[in-house]
Amino acid sequence: MLEQIFLHQKQHSLRLRKESLAARVEFLTTLERSIENNTENIVAALKQDFKKPEAETLLTEIYPVLKEIQYVKKKLKRWARPEKVARSLMLATAKSYIYKEPRGVCLIIGPWNYPFQLMITPLISALAAGNCAILKPSEFTNHTSRLIAKIIHDCFSENHVTVIQGGAETTQELLKFPFDHIFFTGSTRVGKIVMEAASRHLSSVTLELGGKSPTIVDSSANIEIAAEKIAWAKFVNASQTCIAPDYILVEQQVYERFKMALIKKIKDFYGHSSLEQKNSPDYAQIISTQHTLRLKSLIEDAVKRNAEIGYGGDVDQEQRFVSPTLLEKVDLNSDVMKEEIFGPLLPLISFQNLNEAIHFINERPKPLALYMYSHSRLNIDEVLQSTSAGGVCINDSVIHFSHHGLPFGGVQESGLGSYHGVYGFKAFSHEKPVLIQSAWGKFMRLVYPPYTSFKIDIIRKLVRWKI
Numbered sequence: 271m272l273e274q275i276f277l278h279q280k281q282h283s284l285r286l287r288k289e290s291l292a293a294r295v296e297f298l299t300t301l302e303r304s305i306e307n308n309t310e311n312i313v314a315a316l317k318q319d320f321k322k323p324e325a326e327t328l329l330t331e332i333y334p335v336l337k338e339i340q341y342v343k344k345k346l347k348r349w350a351r352p353e354k355v356a357r358s359l360m361l362a363t364a365k366s367y368i369y370k371e372p373r374g375v376c377l378i379i380g381p382w383n384y385p386f387q388l389m390i391t392p393l394i395s396a397l398a399a400g401n402c403a404i405l406k407p408s409e410f411t412n413h414t415s416r417l418i419a420k421i422i423h424d425c426f427s428e429n430h431v432t433v434i435q436g437g438a439e440t441t442q443e444l445l446k447f448p449f450d451h452i453f454f455t456g457s458t459r460v461g462k463i464v465m466e467a468a469s470r471h472l473s474s475v476t477l478e479l480g481g482k483s484p485t486i487v488d489s490s491a492n493i494e495i496a497a498e499k500i501a502w503a504k505f506v507n508a509s510q511t512c513i514a515p516d517y518i519l520v521e522q523q524v525y526e527r528f529k530m531a532l533i534k535k536i537k538d539f540y541g542h543s544s545l546e547q548k549n550s551p552d553y554a555q556i557i558s559t560q561h562t563l564r565l566k567s568l569i570e571d572a573v574k575r576n577a578e579i580g581y582g583g584d585v586d587q588e589q590r591f592v593s594p595t596l597l598e599k600v601d602l603n604s605d606v607m608k609e610e611i612f613g614p615l616l617p618l619i620s621f622q623n624l625n626e627a628i629h630f631i632n633e634r635p636k637p638l639a640l641y642m643y644s645h646s647r648l649n650i651d652e653v654l655q656s657t658s659a660g661g662v663c664i665n666d667s668v669i670h671f672s673h674h675g676l677p678f679g680g681v682q683e684s685g686l687g688s689y690h691g692v693y694g695f696k697a698f699s700h701e702k703p704v705l706i707q708s709a710w711g712k713f714m715r716l717v718y719p720p721y722t723s724f725k726i727d728i729i730r731k732l733v734r735w736k737i
């Protein structure tokens with residue numbers, strides 16, 4: 271069955287290459303209307319999957335995709351037209367262009383944490399670039415994955431876009447096919463499996479992976495605002511966010527003030543007691559019991575190694591609840607500092623001078639995001655120049671994700687390639703150089719064999735003058 275779908279899409283992708291841009295815009299409009307009509311169903315599905323608050327579904331799942339469609343539709347004509355390239359002296363007789371051709375049949379594999387948005391946003395880029403696509407949503411968010419399948423079924427023929435549901439084995443089956451592009455969002459561990467599978471067919475890949483995103487708060491920062499922004503970025507979606515602050519490096523002299531401001535903000539947002547937080551309609555559940563237990567064991571391991579729970583620390587396995595938790599004095603060898611946390615636990619680490627913080631970050635794999643709260647231009651420049659990260663926010667967190675003009679992606683262990691806006695269009699396009707020679711091109715024969723001394727003389731001049 272998978273093979274048949276793949277082969278049908280392959281054939282259809284050849285027809286699709288010749289479709290007009292208006293047809294692509296129409297596909298996007300169909301998708302846009304369907305998402306608008308399904309808004310309440312999307313909110314309900316995410317609520318069923320992990321009690322995701324309505325406001326967060328609207329803000330982080332639906333709004334970004336509708337905004338992306340609107341932006342892409344507006345810009346598509348400009349992005350897709352062949353780009354004229356200036357003539358080079360040596361090839362002065364020819365005109366040159368860069369054509370943006372569709373890659374063909376693309377596989378889009380998604381994670382569970384933003385299960386709607388992270389499946390649909392890459393699809394928008396794939397459609398804009400004129401591709402067919404097979405979507406493989408996460409097996410952990412059954413309600414949302416089923417709804418995605420229904421929306422796609424209503425909007426597209428199976429040989430254009432289709433959804434295959436299933437777990438890791440299904441992905442492994444899909445990865446056997448020679449896709450023209452594989453767009454994967456998920457963990458670094460599975461990203462390596464995907465890249466290895468892609469290498470068998472030399473399929474191109476975009477890997478949107480995870481990692482530990484650090485946040486620096488120095489003494490020049492506005493501490494109350496920093497605490498508020500960090501509290502939101504950390505605990506939205508119950509911190510199951512690839513670019514959530516993973517740990518905070520706080521300058522020692524503002525450490526206590528920052529901690530107290532953060533605790534105040536947590537209480538303002540989600541309630542004063544653990545019970546209030548558990549019952550809060552504004553605080554999501556952990557995706558599964560297995561993930562809840564993983565977070566519980568991260569707390570236990572940290573405490574066993576003498577960490578102190580600065581706030582929270584409550585876990586209710588049955589309700590899949592982990593309270594917003596601050597960890598202090600963590601041993602750097604504890605699991606919470608070795609793996610991506612991906613949940614509402616936040617280690618606070620103090621530093622005395624900025625170089626210490628920079629060294630701390632550079633000793634670890636390059637993160638997907640890096641945040642800094644500071645009003646010192648010198649400190650900001652120092653961090654920007656001395657560290658590497660997929661993306662950076664200064665005096666804010668996570669919101670760089672939502673700017674269409676910025677490429678979103680990781681670097682090395684946190685990812686390969688980028689998307690959003692034109693970068694998504696490029697990820698799903700092959701930039702094909704096209705050179706069109708004119709009749710004057712016959713002068714090229716001056717460098718063809720037989721290589722007479724006259725021709726060698728001309729070639730030597732070319733080399734010397736770098737024409």
Ligand code: NAD
Pocket residue numbers: 379380381382383384388406407408409436437438439441442455456457458459460461463477478479480481511512513610612638680685
């Ligand atoms: P995951 O890697 O476990 O799963 C992602 C997808 O891969 C799922 O569809 C799953 O079915 C499939 N998969 C799982 N195991 C597989 C295997 N052995 N072989 C083939 N396919 C397999 O990730 P997840 O738990 O769904 O999501 C969390 C991770 O994703 C975190 O690391 C997070 O940082 C990352 N993430 C990154 C971004 C980003 O934009 N960079 C966004 C969201 C999540």
